[in-house]
Amino acid sequence: MQTYCATAKNVTEIRLDPRIAETIELSLRAQTSGSPAAAAFNRALADILGASKQAETPADAEIRKAISAELEVKGGIPDALIDVSVHGGVVELRGAIRSQYHRLKLCDVANGTPGVKAIHDHLIWMDHDSGAFLLSPEDSRASNPS
16 A cells, blocks of 8 residues: 655555454444545545555556656645555556645546556545545546436
């Protein structure tokens, strides 16, 4: 699992024991809250933990590392908790961001990385002051089929 530091440009990689990650993930998914923003944030954290359980191939690891390196060159994503995972060349972006600009930046970096076949955006934009949040366009379409 990769977590982008809230106050730095650097990428911090965190490795959790899969049993601990699963326990935390289940706990987060089971929590109920009167706050929709808190519930959305808990789901984002659970998604990050769930995504980190999948093994990646050496080619996928190279794509993930290239995305991380390019993000560092472009100044990182401040005040965000993001997981970038790659499986079969398909990039999954999960976590919480504070700006829609950061969503565009992450998707642009991933899209410009050699070997990327597709990008799935599961980022949640959260305004910490008001508690407002927006699901990614992809997740909004999935939860509100026409």
